[in-house]
Amino acid sequence: MTAQANALEIQKLDAFKGVKKVTIEEYFTSGHRTCQGCESALVMKLMVKASGPRTIVLGSTGCMYVANTTYYTTPWVVPWMHTQLGSSGSAALGTAAGLKVLMRKGKMKKEPINVIAFCGDGGGVDMGLSAISATLMHPQYNLLILCYDNESYANTDIQVSGASPWGANTTFSPPGKKYRIMHTRWKKNVAGMLAAGHPGCRYVATVCASYALDMMNKVRKALSIGGPTFIHSFDPCPKGWDYDPMYSHELGELAIEAGIFPLYEVEDMKLKFYGKTKKIVEGRLKRKPVRDYLLRQGRFAHFTDEDTDYFQKKTDEMWEKWILPGVIPLRPEDGA
Amino acid sequence: MAAQATGAAAAKAPPTSKSDDQEMLISGCEAIAHACRLADIDVVTAYPIRPYDTVMQMVSKMIADGDLDAEYIVAESEHSQFEIVKHASAVGARVFAGSSGVGWFYAFEALAVTAGLRLPVVAMVGNRALDDPGAFGTEHNDALAVRDLGWMLTWVETAQEAMDNALIAFRVAEDPHVFLPCAVSVDGAFLTHSQHLVKVPSREKVNQFLKPYNRGNKLLHPDNPITIAPQVNEDWLIEIRKQNDEAMKRARGVIAEAYKDFNRIFGRNYSPFLEEYMTDDADVVLVGQGTLAMPVKVTVRKLREQGKKVGFVRLKWFRPFPTEEIQQSLKRFKAVGVIDRDYSFGSPYSGGVLYTEIRSALYDLPNRPLLHGFICGLGGREVTIEGVTEMSEILLKSAKSGKLEKQVAWIGVRE
Ligand SMILES: Cc1ncc(C[n+]2csc(CCOP(=O)(O)OP(=O)(O)O)c2C)c(N)n1
Ligand code: SF4
Ligand SMILES: [Mg+2]
Numbered sequence: 001m002t003a004q005a006n007a008l009e010i011q012k013l014d015a016f017k018g019v020k021k022v023t024i025e026e027y028f029t030s031g032h033r034t035c036q037g038c039e040s041a042l043v044m045k046l047m048v049k050a051s052g053p054r055t056i057v058l059g060s061t062g063c064m065y066v067a068n069t070t071y072y073t074t075p076w077v078v079p080w081m082h083t084q085l086g087s088s089g090s091a092a093l094g095t096a097a098g099l100k101v102l103m104r105k106g107k108m109k110k111e112p113i114n115v116i117a118f119c120g121d122g123g124g125v126d127m128g129l130s131a132i133s134a135t136l137m138h139p140q141y142n143l144l145i146l147c148y149d150n151e152s153y154a155n156t157d158i159q160v161s162g163a164s165p166w167g168a169n170t171t172f173s174p175p176g177k178k179y180r181i182m183h184t185r186w187k188k189n190v191a192g193m194l195a196a197g198h199p200g201c202r203y204v205a206t207v208c209a210s211y212a213l214d215m216m217n218k219v220r221k222a223l224s225i226g227g228p229t230f231i232h233s234f235d236p237c238p239k240g241w242d243y244d245p246m247y248s249h250e251l252g253e254l255a256i257e258a259g260i261f262p263l264y265e266v267e268d269m270k271l272k273f274y275g276k277t278k279k280i281v282e283g284r285l286k287r288k289p290v291r292d293y294l295l296r297q298g299r300f301a302h303f304t305d306e307d308t309d310y311f312q313k314k315t316d317e318m319w320e321k322w323i324l325p326g327v328i329p330l331r332p333e334d335g336a
Numbered sequence: 337m338a339a340q341a342t343g344a345a346a347a348k349a350p351p352t353s354k355s356d357d358q359e360m361l362i363s364g365c366e367a368i369a370h371a372c373r374l375a376d377i378d379v380v381t382a383y384p385i386r387p388y389d390t391v392m393q394m395v396s397k398m399i400a401d402g403d404l405d406a407e408y409i410v411a412e413s414e415h416s417q418f419e420i421v422k423h424a425s426a427v428g429a430r431v432f433a434g435s436s437g438v439g440w441f442y443a444f445e446a447l448a449v450t451a452g453l454r455l456p457v458v459a460m461v462g463n464r465a466l467d468d469p470g471a472f473g474t475e476h477n478d479a480l481a482v483r484d485l486g487w488m489l490t491w492v493e494t495a496q497e498a499m500d501n502a503l504i505a506f507r508v509a510e511d512p513h514v515f516l517p518c519a520v521s522v523d524g525a526f527l528t529h530s531q532h533l534v535k536v537p538s539r540e541k542v543n544q545f546l547k548p549y550n551r552g553n554k555l556l557h558p559d560n561p562i563t564i565a566p567q568v569n570e571d572w573l574i575e576i577r578k579q580n581d582e583a584m585k586r587a588r589g590v591i592a593e594a595y596k597d598f599n600r601i602f603g604r605n606y607s608p609f610l611e612e613y614m615t616d617d618a619d620v621v622l623v624g625q626g627t628l629a630m631p632v633k634v635t636v637r638k639l640r641e642q643g644k645k646v647g648f649v650r651l652k653w654f655r656p657f658p659t660e661e662i663q664q665s666l667k668r669f670k671a672v673g674v675i676d677r678d679y680s681f682g683s684p685y686s687g688g689v690l691y692t693e694i695r696s697a698l699y700d701l702p703n704r705p706l707l708h709g710f711i712c713g714l715g716g717r718e719v720t721i722e723g724v725t726e727m728s729e730i731l732l733k734s735a736k737s738g739k740l741e742k743q744v745a746w747i748g749v750r751e
Contacts, residue, residue, distance in 0.1 A: 003399070003408070054558045058423065071572055074563035079556045081426055082565035083419065084445055090416040094379065094423030097407040101378045102428055105405060107548070113558060131419070134412035
């Protein structure tokens with residue numbers, strides 16, 4: 001008998017078949033204080049709408065903690081607990097392990113309870129990566145880790161993170177007289193890395209709340225498949241990206257259409273593109289120039305044509321040179 | 337003479353015939369693993385660092401053999417180790433983790449919030465120097481570092497006491513009047529890895545002593561959909577800190593109560609906070625924590641043979657600090673020497689942590705003993721009979737002259 005032989009029952013959450021079939025109950029309601037147009041707040045709302053009431057949510061430090069849980073005005077209808085900035089993986093693991101053992105030993109009523117831990121890009125892509133990675137290696141625990149990626153350490157006043165796009169103006173990477181570009185790293189490919197490297201994880205997906213139904217259904221799938229799962233959500237942030245809050249959805253769509261953020265899911269190591277990304281991969285949709293996306297945001301206002309061209313070239317590489325376009329950058333030696 | 341049957345004396349005691357205890361020759365780490373088994377812990381997390389990690393070797397084997405039913409997670413760091421048990425504790429699981437030296441420090445953020453959230457995590461610290469420079473040996477600065485945060489801290493002398501105090505730790509930590517984490521400190525090598533005869537009680541007896549952990553209305557569960565650790569800021573944080581302070585104060589009474597029950601159920605004769613050794617007619621006493629009690633007791637006996645009235649007081653709980661007990665005890669002596677197996681650079685008088693705390697505890701006494709601080713045994717260096725004799729002679733000289741001989745001295749340091 002192996003030590004992990006006793007998996008718990010899981011909730012069966014079938015996909016919502018169309019917007020009209022989405023449940024009307026809300027589990028993330030009023031009381032939060034995020035910026036106008038905050039896409040991440042919408043992600044919270046949709047995430048827990050998708051998971052339903054028998055869910056425990058753990059949230060790591062960041063905007064979705066600080067702006068969301070002012071004492072006495074919590075928007076969370078489901079049980080919610082803060083976890084440390086680098087601890088979304090451990091929070092999910094500890095919670096799932098606790099529930100599992102208490103039910104096995106008869107100390108708690110047996111029922112499948114969803115466990116979701118969310119983190120920002122700072123908390124997930126940088127600080128908490130090792131704990132997330134470790135957690136995805138434990139197939140005996142049912143849980144979802146959702147990284148809401150607003151491409152900066154937003155809560156601490158918009159600092160560059162491992163998920164910030166190349167060249168972005170943040171408070172830690174301001175353009176100056178000597179150096180126009182202070183942030184010289186390309187965005188870390190976190191979903192691809194986690195999907196490829198974790199044999200214990202059955203499901204990894206990328207989502208964007210501009211496509212709300214798709215997004216919710218990926219959450220439902222992640223929670224129903226069993227074991228540890230990961231979702232990377234691409235979240236326009238009006239404050240950090242510097243644009244009018246009314247354009248959050250549009251910017252999400254533009255990022256997908258320009259091929260900057262590909263939408264895909266990896267289920268049991270099988271890769272499936274979806275939405276507009278699928279059309280791009282199948283050659284049915286031409287990628288929009290990255291320029292259309294970059295020019296809409298103040299964080300790229302210092303870009304020269306040279307910078308925009310570089311951004312385009314690096315984006316093209318994702319689609320033209322990567323062995324799995326937009327997902328896995330490895331390529332055969334002679335194919336360079 | 338108020339000496340108790342601990343240490344070498346306890347190890348030699350014949351097994352009591354009427355009890356159903358099992359006698360085992362086991363190390364401090366193994367003793368704590370048995371406490372985990374007897375407490376029927378639910379979630380345990382491991383990460384390797386010497387010398388505490390033997391406890392996890394034992395716990396994992398108990399799970400593999402089916403002697404303990406718990407989720408056993410080998411984390412990828414100490415930070416995760418302590419975050420995992422913190423969250424498991426919030427959903428109602430009885431949890432155990434542990435570490436040593438820099439590993440304990442790697443977990444520091446998690447340790448701070450565990451206390452802040454009033455989660456009754458029980459941990460073992462296998463005391464170890466905070467290397468660099470490289471050292472495996474015992475020093476108390478690792479565990480002591482959490483002294484201000486709301487962790488209860490106890491130091492033990494024998495494997496028996498390690499097991500017993502781990503059981504007491506679960507009981508006190510999980511008491512709803514307390515709900516604070518508790519660390520059992522076990523001196524690296526001297527106790528983590530040395531074997532003693534230990535009376536291991538039955539599950540039934542332990543169940544009489546230790547009721548199931550009940551998180552009550554603070555349980556994180558869909559039936560009780562609370563928000564834990566919201567943003568409270570200046571509006572509420574000071575009130576919450578005050579509640580932690582009250583909980584720590586209440587812990588004193590809860591500990592005393594727990595020892596009463598423990599003594600009754602398991603037939604022991606512990607006093608909760610202090611162990612006094614040959615103090616009844618002593619002029620001077622040494623005070624210390626952990627396994628240095630053994631060489632000190634041996635030296636005290638030797639000095640007694642020479643007619644020198646030396647005694648020893650062993651402090652068993654550092655947090656909550658037994659101020660009144662320490663006052664009542666130490667005011668009886670002419671001179672007191674506090675032995676620190678730790679350092680506190682730049683502290684008042686450059687004494688160790690324990691010295692500084694005891695100095696503070698004695699301040700309000702109308703007649704204070706002459707108080708000395710001795711720093712010794714760092715990095716796991718042995719506390720020797722010569723060293724203890726040197727300390728005792730300093731105390732005796734002070735007692736005789738009525739003048740403080742040397743306020744703080746480092747003992748056994750090569751010049
Ligand atoms: C260990 C630790 N380091 C630093 C911080 C300060 N801090 C609070 S929120 C935050 C930003 C986190 O960024 P991200 O995870 O991207 O979330 P966002 O604020 O963007 O929503 C930081 C750095 C902290 N809370 N904990
Ligand atoms: S800074 Fe960005 S992520 Fe944070 S609340 Fe505002 S819009 Fe949302
Ligand atoms: Mg962020």
